[in-house]
Amino acid sequence: MITKQPPSKASTSAPISVTELRALLNGRVIAPGDPAYDQARTVFAGYIDRRPMAIIRVRDAGDVARVISIARDNGLELAVRSGGHSSAGHSVSQGGIVLDLAEMRGLEIDPKARTAWAETGLTAGEYTVAAGAHGLATGFGDTASVGIGGITLGGGIGYLVRKHGLTIDSLLAAEVVTADGGLIYVDKASHADLFWAIRGGGGNFGVATRFKYQLHEVPSVLGGLLILPATPDVIAGFIAAADAAPGELSTIANVMKAPPMPFLPAEVHGKLVVMAMLVYAGDTAAGEKAVAPFRKLAAPLADMLKPMRYPEIYPPDEGGDGYHPVAAARTMFMDSIGRAEAELILERLQASNASMAVAQLRVLGGAMAQVPAEATAFAHRNSRIMVNLAALYNQPEEKATHEAWVSEFEAALRQDDAGVYVNFLGAEGEARVHAAYPGSTWERLAAVKGRYDPSNLFRLNQNIPPATDGHIH
Numbered sequence: 377m378i379t380k381q382p383p384s385k386a387s388t389s390a391p392i393s394v395t396e397l398r399a400l401l402n403g404r405v406i407a408p409g410d411p412a413y414d415q416a417r418t419v420f421a422g423y424i425d426r427r428p429m430a431i432i433r434v435r436d437a438g439d440v441a442r443v444i445s446i447a448r449d450n451g452l453e454l455a456v457r458s459g460g461h462s463s464a465g466h467s468v469s470q471g472g473i474v475l476d477l478a479e480m481r482g483l484e485i486d487p488k489a490r491t492a493w494a495e496t497g498l499t500a501g502e503y504t505v506a507a508g509a510h511g512l513a514t515g516f517g518d519t520a521s522v523g524i525g526g527i528t529l530g531g532g533i534g535y536l537v538r539k540h541g542l543t544i545d546s547l548l549a550a551e552v553v554t555a556d557g558g559l560i561y562v563d564k565a566s567h568a569d570l571f572w573a574i575r576g577g578g579g580n581f582g583v584a585t586r587f588k589y590q591l592h593e594v595p596s597v598l599g600g601l602l603i604l605p606a607t608p609d610v611i612a613g614f615i616a617a618a619d620a621a622p623g624e625l626s627t628i629a630n631v632m633k634a635p636p637m638p639f640l641p642a643e644v645h646g647k648l649v650v651m652a653m654l655v656y657a658g659d660t661a662a663g664e665k666a667v668a669p670f671r672k673l674a675a676p677l678a679d680m681l682k683p684m685r686y687p688e689i690y691p692p693d694e695g696g697d698g699y700h701p702v703a704a705a706r707t708m709f710m711d712s713i714g715r716a717e718a719e720l721i722l723e724r725l726q727a728s729n730a731s732m733a734v735a736q737l738r739v740l741g742g743a744m745a746q747v748p749a750e751a752t753a754f755a756h757r758n759s760r761i762m763v764n765l766a767a768l769y770n771q772p773e774e775k776a777t778h779e780a781w782v783s784e785f786e787a788a789l790r791q792d793d794a795g796v797y798v799n800f801l802g803a804e805g806e807a808r809v810h811a812a813y814p815g816s817t818w819e820r821l822a823a824v825k826g827r828y829d830p831s832n833l834f835r836l837n838q839n840i841p842p843a844t845d846g847h848i849h
């Protein structure tokens with residue numbers, strides 16, 4: 377299918393030029409000096425400022441294959457970008473090339489079969505709106521602008537996680553261009569080792585050009601924002617209620633100082649609150665029952681829970697293209713959050729002088745935990761609560777203060793679960809990547825990597841170096 381290959385430059389000393397790139401590729405090549413360059417090299421994370429040799433907006437799988445071959449043959453660092461939300465800055469290279477999938481946004485929905493083939497330049501929001509028009513959904517995360525490429529390859533934990541599992545639990549097949557430039561179809565029967573690896577193993581194995589997803593019937597949800605005063609009892613009660621809730625209900629609770637939102641009384645602004653998003657994916661009457669225990673935890677400061685179409689869960693504007701936060705952040709799993717942990721959370725948040733300090737608590741379980749841990753490369757099926765800690769700040773010289781705050785906070789909360797969800801990892805070093813892929817998961821991934829990317833061309837990611845013999849140990 378992919379026949380046109382660029383000439384090898386391996387034997388010449390001059391690297392490929394931008395003019396040569398333009399001649400070889402169908403997609404747009406954006407290079408230093410182009411008016412679009414600064415915008416094109418910008419990623420979501422405001423603390424990443426890199427200048428690639430070129431950003432290539434690939435047009436099709438053929439382009440993807442050619443860019444891979446060009447990077448390989450010219451020894452250029454290759455960054456792969458879907459939605460550009462990597463907090464580690466993995467979707468932009470300093471001096472290398474960016475393979476940007478933003479213009480590959482095709483989507484074919486088969487409402488009868490309840491499946492969709494999606495090109496990986498789509499965002500979670502675009503996919504969700506299109507599927508929602510049929511009363512169907514695949515679960516992604518809490519943010520519409522996240523790319524389906526990155527979130528899917530790392531696992532995908534969102535508003536449907538307890539009802540329909542991780543995003544990868546709805547992944548039926550994928551088309552992947554591997555390091556040798558070949559386009560392969562992977563599913564449970566074809567390249568099963570690779571299909572296992574890309575469900576959690578990130579961008580280590582090739583560039584996914586299309587995903588085939590299972591769609592679920594989600595005609596409406598009972599969902600929205602519930603804001604409660606943050607006391608130790610409310611936080612502990614919230615966790616207990618989320619854990620006891622039926623699988624239809626998934627929650628994301630941000631404990632933070634209340635921003636000056638117009639619908640909150642002025643005296644609440646700046647006080648610690650629980651800003652929780654609740655999504656009950658099922659019938660409204662049953663949903664009302666499921667959310668009742670949360671409403672009873674304290675008199676809500678705001679209660680915006682209402683029946684809605686699922687895509688409405690994503691606000692129309694999350695800050696826009698110009699929003700590039702700078703943050704010190706850590707992700708972890710916890711086994712339990714009772715009163716003592718809640719007190720600690722409140723005390724640490726109160727102590728931060730960041731422009732915004734937040735502890736995000738996501739009770740897991742439900743459908744996500746019903747898949748065996750070894751069935752995919754996402755190994756944390758039994759983790760109970762995901763916790764994301766973050767301090768957002770404006771002045772670069774404050775970095776050390778907020779980094780120290782977040783790492784001390786993490787250490788204080790740490791319990792027995794030493795795992796970590798790869799998609800929320802920053803550039804935190806090898807030990808943390810191992811924590812994302814513990815034990816035999818790491819060995820299996822390294823073996824698959826050895827077979828599909830033995831020279832580690834795809835290394836600008838949470839990297840799994842290839843095992844040399846390509847065998848599973």
Ligand SMILES: Cc1cc2nc3c(=O)[nH]c(=O)nc-3n(C[C@H](O)[C@H](O)[C@H](O)COP(=O)(O)OP(=O)(O)OC[C@H]3O[C@@H](n4cnc5c(N)ncnc54)[C@H](O)[C@@H]3O)c2cc1C
Pocket residue numbers: 420455456457458459460461462463466467477496516517518519521522523524525526527528529530531532533534578579580582583584585799800836837838
């Ligand atoms: C504001 C925000 C909210 C988030 N919320 C959630 C959430 O609720 N749930 C959740 O699970 N995660 C969440 N995340 C984490 C998110 O899943 C990861 O950052 C993910 O990697 C972003 O995907 P992307 O395509 O936008 O990022 P990119 O930066 O484009 O990609 C990240 C990496 O993934 C790989 N990659 C991306 N696309 C491809 C592809 N097509 N082929 C091969 N490799 C590829 C590359 O290695 C790339 O460096 C959130 C992140 C942010 C910044």
